[in-house]
Amino acid sequence: xxxxxxxxxxxxxxxxxxxxxxxxxxxxxxxxxxxxxxxxxxxxxxxxxxxxxxxxxxxxxxxxxxxxxxxxxxxxxxxxxxxxxxxxxxxxxxxxxxxxxxxxxxxxxxxxxxxxxxxxxxxxxxxxxxxxxxxxxxxxxxxxxxxxxxxxxxxxxxxxxxxxxxxxxxxxxxxxxxxxxxxxxxxxxxxxxxxxxxxxxxxxxxxxxxxxxxxxxxxxx
Numbered sequence: 372x373x374x375x376x377x378x379x380x381x382x383x384x385x386x387x388x389x390x391x392x393x394x395x396x397x398x399x400x401x402x403x404x405x406x407x408x409x410x411x412x413x414x415x416x417x418x419x420x421x422x423x424x425x426x427x428x429x430x431x432x433x434x435x436x437x438x439x440x441x442x443x444x445x446x447x448x449x450x451x452x453x454x455x456x457x458x459x460x461x462x463x464x465x466x467x468x469x470x471x472x473x474x475x476x477x478x479x480x481x482x483x484x485x486x487x488x489x490x491x492x493x494x495x496x497x498x499x500x501x502x503x504x505x506x507x508x509x510x511x512x513x514x515x516x517x518x519x520x521x522x523x524x525x526x527x528x529x530x531x532x533x534x535x536x537x538x539x540x541x542x543x544x545x546x547x548x549x550x551x552x553x554x555x556x557x558x559x560x561x562x563x564x565x566x567x568x569x570x571x572x573x574x575x576x577x578x579x580x581x582x583x584x585x586x587x588x589x590x591x592x
Contacts (some may be wrong), residue, residue, distance in 0.1 A: 390465075424524025425524050465553030495565075495572070546573050
């Protein structure tokens with residue numbers, strides 16, 4: 372039986388915890404009620420990805436997102452065995468990051484949890500599927516060539532910033548089940564009630580992106 376790569380799993384756990392703590396923490400600190408807070412939150416999530424990509428990327432690949440791992444599995448870039456280990460480590464990391472937020476922020480701040488677009492589950496599912504599709508498609512594209520290794524982290528981080536710039540006004544932007552579950556567990560209430568939306572939609576968006584990329588790159592040389 373193949374052994375679990377614990378170093379990679381620990382790296383992914385740390386990366387996801389950092390993403391939740393700094394990304395959601397920034398949202399708690401600055402709020403998203405004005406342009407400055409909006410942009411700072413979007414940049415915080417993107418910059419965490421850049422920082423983690425160049426620190427743990429060579430250890431685990433720096434997915435720090437179960438949806439990204441699903442796309443890699445569909446694309447045959449990771450085994451089911453490794454994918455399961457990564458999924459578990461990321462959800463644990465998300466919870467750890469949210470627990471750290473709980474030390475510094477009041478639950479009334481919401482811990483940067485996601486919300487429904489105009490109270491609509493359908494609209495929220497749709498926007499999250501679209502945002503995740505774009506994010507994951509960019510990841511699959513930029514990581515498809517070894518020569519892109521030096522800039523991949525920057526491209527992925529900027530793409531996450533991009534989807535946040537649009538998505539924050541709708542759902543707060545998830546595109547990452549682990550980023551949503553941890554804060555929702557501590558915030559409770561509607562955040563926990565609706566968290567399934569932000570688990571299902573990113574996985575669907577990632578799967579669509581993976582199959583789309585497989586088709587587009589089928590005969591690519």
